[in-house]
Amino acid sequence: MTAIPRYLRLAFGIVVIAGLIVVPMNFNRYGLFILSQWAVMTIAAMGLNLTLGYAGQVSLAQGAFVGIGAYAAAIMTTQGIPLIAALGVAVVVCFAVGWVLGYPALRVQHHYLAFVTLAFSTLAFLVFRNEDWLTKGIYGISNIPRPHVFGLATNRPLPFYYVCLGSLGLVTLAVWWLIRSPWGRAFLALRENPVRALSLGVDTRRYTLMAFAIGSALGGFAGALYAPLTQYIDPVPFNLSLSLDILMMVIVGGAGFFFGPFLGAMISVLLPEWLRFTQGYYLMLYAIAVILLLIYSPTGILGILDRYLAERRTKTASALRAVAKSKLETVP
């Protein structure tokens, strides 16, 4: 990524942020809902990107954490507790559960770990569906209120979109800080070579658990926004397919790339909407597009960009070497 000049990146970032603030002002209710959903799903995917993309721990349970966060928020806010408190509880609960779910990762890896987390996902879904006293079972929880932020009601779609966007901004900054801190380096070490990391003093056990806990906490964060966004939740959206969806967002966007989840969530949330004109075919077209992308670039969309930049860097470097060599040869 370093090949793009800093000022260009900065300018691009400002344009995108300004666009995300200004352009949706003219959107209708549905457009705003979709865009809010993108922001929420991006947060969940950033969490999984941390666990999977950076620390290399496969998880098929991110959807379950979104569910736990959503139910925590729904149950508490319908009792009159403010969303910010519910959000805090959702994050703490998901952090704790994620930490515990990390323990199997200390023993099993890759597809075995995927199965463990898949089992957890199913377990969470069964709790949402069957524990009527807590979750109201298949009837779901309705009339979930939207929060007041600094005394302003966010009942209308546009203000609530800004709540989602603002939250995404905060999470982005926090994750960016985490990734560039020594922890980010330790997570990468965990993914690239855990044996060597261990021999260099990296407490791989604690970092693995942290990667799971923080990733899961972000899933809970996303869930706590999802509940007031839809204002009604039932168990169905939190089944295994949500976990697979979030996994796909991470992979398609580019696992281990900071902005991968933004792109992945965009494709997963927006592309089906754009393909709606094809009616019954849209899921098929969508699936084919994803397959083709992953054949062309297994490292996702940002992987394509990364490859291009790496190639350019190599070309520049070899050009520089050629120049240096010709200079050496002309010296008598």
Add this chain to the structure above:
Amino acid sequence: MTAVLQVRNIRKSFGGITAVDGVSFDVEEGEILGLIGPNGCGKSTLFNCILGQLTPSDGEVKVDGRVVTGLRPSELNRLGVSRTFQLLQVFPKLSVRENLILAGQEHQGSMMSRLFGPSDAGQTEAADRMIAFFGLGHLAAEPAGGLSYGQQKLLDAAMAFMGGPRLVLLDEPAGGVNLTMLADLKARLAAINREKRATFVVIEHNMEFVMSLCSRVMVMAEGKVLAMGKPAEVRANPAVIEAYLGH
């Protein structure tokens, strides 16, 4: 002289096979001990038992008089015991500098202080000194995966010296390294040994390298210590010639 490393009666069995069979030795401070022996004689297994990568079936390891058997490799490393690996073990996607920063960052402060501290955990300077010392300056920003085999070996050794270890166990540092680079590596190891009073244990098949670098040599065969002494003594020992040098 105090013993930095005391190994007492270490035994390690895998199923019916005893890979290390009751090995005991001391390593004095500032010493370079060579560890030689035919392939499969248990050298690397012994290393793994000392470093906590494997749990010995029996026996005890002390570092600076403190029992460390059963500690995890990361804990042992933070106590000042470091290692290199026989096969290449660098982080290919991280740059050379990042590899070294990683190797040093866990040695200071707590996990929490590192999270809120500077991005490089204050290790850039030490990393750059190490890069200069090992002559990798022109490669500092390159991904480690793009380095040649010999350069990666140097990086692997450099990583073991981040954080200023007291004791370093090197597993075949010379394997696959060309002659020029080998002389380089030997000079650097000797310099670190002299200046920092770092203690080394070196597994190596290159006899010239071992005999010229090490102050003492231990010979293993079939999981046991066969001989121990000055390089010249060991070279002259008939049992050693029989088991190893004679072939």
